[in-house]
Amino acid sequence: MNNSIVTVFGGSGFIGRHLVRRLVAEGAVVRVAVRDTEAAQYLKTMGDVGQVVPLAADITDTESTRAAVAGADAVVNLVGRLAANKKAFQKLHVDGARNVAAVAREAGVRHLAHVSALGADLGSPSDYARTKAEGEAAVREEFPAAVILRPSVVIGPEDFFFNLFAGLARFTVAMPVFGCPAIPRLRFFEDGALLRIDLFGHGGSRFQPVYVGDVADAIQSALAGGSDTDGQIFELGGPNVYSAKQIMELLLTHTGRRRILFPAPFWYLSTVAWFIQMLPWPLFSVDMVRFMRSGNVVSDGAKTMADLGVAATPADAVLPGYLARFRIPREQHLHST
Template sequence: MARRLVTVFGASGFIGRTLVRRLAQQGWVVRAAVRDPIAAEFLKPMGDVGQVTPLRADISDAKAVAAAVSGADAVVNLVGVLYESGRRTFDAVHVKGAATVAAAAKAAGVPSLIHMSALGADKNSESTYARSKAAGEEAVLAAFPGATIFRPSVVFGPDDDFFNRFGKMAMVSPVLPVFTADGFKPVCTEEGCSIDLFGSGGPIFQPVYVGDVACAMINVLNDARLAGKVYELGGPRRYSMKEVMELVVSTTGRPARLVPVPFGLGMFQATFLQLLPKPLLTKDQVRLMKVDNVARGGKPGLAELGITPTAAETILPTYMKRYGKARPAGADEAA
């Protein structure tokens, strides 16, 4: 039986590398479509010789995209940006680039297309990122009506840009921020009055494990009956931002103190932080956090794909401990 061929755009990214490894394990031949194939050479050992091939295909280049999807049995588009930089705007990547991939896949007669969106996708959102994700979904479905859309919450795993970011912050800062819209309110009881600093604990997240996301995609690729739907992917538990930071503290062992930050102050800080080469925070990200990042219901999710979601508490200790304090030399012997 001939091996199936899949083209994965964004294959060298956080989710992409996990997906490529698992596709190769299942016998797929993988075209890893990336902007820099030399930098993506690390993907090759994930399969047998010649099974995983990085090739240059920027989604803004229609000819390169068409060549990348030619003859493929399936296409997966994972390309996305968290902040705008130069020509890589939200519109260019999430809308126009996604439409280019979808149109090329349709023209090439590719049977299956998976498009990565986000739980926050909303054409009426204050966030440009969220609006572009919604517009991208519409553009993909217009070009490839049978496409499968995945909307994950925050995706976590060893190479994530969520828990790792806060872990790095805990190493260099004695405080960790908790954005809140209803904190700093006086609370009075029969015993007296106090100030509720955190309120409800800030925005709510439903982190989903990268391995579960990759498994979900593979299940769709392996079973045509699951394709052509919009899936909301979330983990087994919802966490307030305060609870997320408490997880960071507990898994790193760092004695960081949690500090409530009103959204207004967060917007002010982001004005300057977004000017960094790799922004720590942008004003658009602050706007995005004003809406809970959780499954809204009414759409199928991991359960419908036969997957039991993995809890963050199970995985975080395996990689967040890198941000803990170094043990003194001879500590094990002394113990």
């Protein structure tokens, strides 16, 4: 990527800041195309003077998108939202994605990387997952050689999931296990016991969390791959698959806390989410519950990060570093010594 010009839409976000750092290290000039350029100013310190250039752009606006793409060798679209209404999902995930791809093709851009989501499915009951799949189709229609990357739950110092629940664990005595059965399973005469009550079934929804640095490396590798990656779809997941119960246990281990885990079946989650989504800035929605029903695991036979030459980092290797701040003071002291 040395001396290349790369336009990164949504470059000031969670994945974007890690990608920008890597592109700059390779010698690329990076245009960070965002709606709020003030929010991207901090990225300029990652490179030499003039190497990181924040630009005002809206992927749903053709003219500003053209200005951001003009003269670029490669384009990356990171724009997306996890919580929104159907109209907003359509505007960003489908119409905006199509616009970026069409403008990139017209401008003669050599490489386009479109970041979608694991679980993107045209038949999904989730508006998020369905519009992600529709966006992929739109991108491939406009720019057939585009590389599509589908990350699972992305983890890292600024992530949403682990930081949210680690913060919640500070103030509650119980933590939910997503997607457990509504009716406990009774098991008779197992392991020498007359009766065992299984509250968690298979452990709830399944996830394959992927480290944000690995996602950035995968995008960078996809851009550099040329004809070997053109038109391909890569599913990005970490080395381990966890049930929702295992995820909560992992979080509690790395925050040094003991909490009661309780089964949270989908009907219960949907009810809670219905009330939460009424808030001005909801962190949870009914659509997110629909999305969780299908799990978030790399498909059998899919191309993965390994095909891009990226070794997946275990969650256990990165969680301690940024969850340490959620540990109680005594635990923090013991952990540091």
